[in-house]
Amino acid sequence: MSSYPDSVERLISEFTKFPGIGKKSAQRMAFHVLMSKNEQSDHLAQAVMDVKTKILLCSCCGGITEKDPCHICSDPKRDKNLICIVEDPADIYSFERMGIFRGLYHVLGGVISPLDGIGPDNLNINSLLNRVHEGMELILATNSSIEGDTTALYLGKIFSEKGVKVTRLARGIPVGGDLEYIDEATLQRAIEGRTQL
Amino acid sequence: MSSYPDSVERLISEFTKFPGIGKKSAQRMAFHVLMSKNEQSDHLAQAVMDVKTKILLCSCCGGITEKDPCHICSDPKRDKNLICIVEDPADIYSFERMGIFRGLYHVLGGVISPLDGIGPDNLNINSLLNRVHEGMELILATNSSIEGDTTALYLGKIFSEKGVKVTRLARGIPVGGDLEYIDEATLQRAIEGRTQL
Structure with missing residues (x-):
C-alpha cells in the first residue's frame, strides 16, 4: 500500500484536528487545496495567519475583536444594565x-x-465583578450541561447577594420540536416553566 | 445584529469553499483556529503552502507526487502491463x-x-496512448456516472482497436449492502453480472 506524499499527509493530519472533521473529510479538503488555484490557497493560509495576529480579546467583555474595546462594548446604544454571561466568544x-x-x-x-481541574479562579469572573453594580440584570447563558448549570448556580449565588437581578435562559420545547421526540428532562422543565396564555 | 470581526469573517468564507463544509462547520473551524495555539495555526498555514509548492503531477501517470516520476511509476515491482485508468489523482x-x-x-x-465543454482533447489521453502497447490490460475505473460511463466507452473503443485488453470495474451489490435498499439500476447490473458458484 502506498501512502500520500508527505506534504499531503501532513495537511490531512492538520485538517483532522478540526472539530467534526474525520479522516475522509480531511482527505477531500486536502485534495481541494491541491486542485485549487495558488491564489486561493494563498488566501486560505493568509486568512489563518491573519486571524491569529489581528484578533485579540476585548479587555471589557472577553469577546473577540480587532480593536479594544470591542464594538459591542463601545456601542453607546447598548443597554449597560443588562449583561449576558456566556461560556465562549462564539456564543x-x-x-x-x-x-x-x-x-x-x-x-x-x-x-x-472539577474533573478537568477548572475552578472559579480559572474563569473570567473577577472582571465581571468589576462590571456589575446594583440594579442591573445578569442573564446566565451557560450551556445546558451539568458544568454549565453548576457554573450558573455558582454565579447566581455570588451575584444575588450583590443586589443584582440574576436570570437564566428558559428551558423547554425547542420551536418546531415534536413532543414525541423530546427527552423526559426537557419535558419536565417545559411543564415546570409553563406560562399562562 | 453584529457580525464577526473582518478577519474571522474572511477565514469563515475561505472554509466554506471546501466541499461538504457549510456555514456552521466553517464557523466552528474558524473558532477552532482562533482558540488554538499560534504554533498549531502556523503548522496549518505552512501545510497549506507546502502542499502547493512541493506537489507536482507525475509526468508518467499524472498522479500527485513530490518527485517525478512518482514512486508508483518508478517501482520496479509493479506490473507494467496493467494500467488502471482513473479520473482524479485522489482515486x-x-x-x-x-x-x-x-x-x-x-x-x-x-x-x-459536453455540457461542461470537456471533450477527449481536454483529457490526459495522448500520454496514455504512448504508454499502451499490445498485450497489456487497461482497467477503466472512471466513476459510475453518465460521464464516467461515456468516457469509459470512448476509451474502450480506442484501445480495443490497438490489441489491448480493456476491462471495466464490476457493478453490483456493495459488500454489506442490504437488498431492501439497493436501487433498481444496481440490482439490474448485479443480475446481469451474476457469477457461478
Whole structure:
C-alpha cells in the first residue's frame, strides 16, 4: 500500500484536528487545496495567519475583536444594565444573529469543571465583578450541561447577594420540536416553566 | 445584529469553499483556529503552502507526487502491463488503500462532459496512448456516472482497436449492502453480472 506524499499527509493530519472533521473529510479538503488555484490557497493560509495576529480579546467583555474595546462594548446604544454571561466568544454571535438582544456580554472563557481541574479562579469572573453594580440584570447563558448549570448556580449565588437581578435562559420545547421526540428532562422543565396564555 | 470581526469573517468564507463544509462547520473551524495555539495555526498555514509548492503531477501517470516520476511509476515491482485508468489523482489512493493492486495508474484529469465543454482533447489521453502497447490490460475505473460511463466507452473503443485488453470495474451489490435498499439500476447490473458458484 502506498501512502500520500508527505506534504499531503501532513495537511490531512492538520485538517483532522478540526472539530467534526474525520479522516475522509480531511482527505477531500486536502485534495481541494491541491486542485485549487495558488491564489486561493494563498488566501486560505493568509486568512489563518491573519486571524491569529489581528484578533485579540476585548479587555471589557472577553469577546473577540480587532480593536479594544470591542464594538459591542463601545456601542453607546447598548443597554449597560443588562449583561449576558456566556461560556465562549462564539456564543456571543448566537445571540447577535438573533438580532434583538441590546445588552452587553461577558465571556467566562469556560465553565467550572472539577474533573478537568477548572475552578472559579480559572474563569473570567473577577472582571465581571468589576462590571456589575446594583440594579442591573445578569442573564446566565451557560450551556445546558451539568458544568454549565453548576457554573450558573455558582454565579447566581455570588451575584444575588450583590443586589443584582440574576436570570437564566428558559428551558423547554425547542420551536418546531415534536413532543414525541423530546427527552423526559426537557419535558419536565417545559411543564415546570409553563406560562399562562 | 453584529457580525464577526473582518478577519474571522474572511477565514469563515475561505472554509466554506471546501466541499461538504457549510456555514456552521466553517464557523466552528474558524473558532477552532482562533482558540488554538499560534504554533498549531502556523503548522496549518505552512501545510497549506507546502502542499502547493512541493506537489507536482507525475509526468508518467499524472498522479500527485513530490518527485517525478512518482514512486508508483518508478517501482520496479509493479506490473507494467496493467494500467488502471482513473479520473482524479485522489482515486489512486482508493486503490492503494486496498493494498493488493500491483499495476500502474493513469489519471485522465476529468471525464468527457459536453455540457461542461470537456471533450477527449481536454483529457490526459495522448500520454496514455504512448504508454499502451499490445498485450497489456487497461482497467477503466472512471466513476459510475453518465460521464464516467461515456468516457469509459470512448476509451474502450480506442484501445480495443490497438490489441489491448480493456476491462471495466464490476457493478453490483456493495459488500454489506442490504437488498431492501439497493436501487433498481444496481440490482439490474448485479443480475446481469451474476457469477457461478
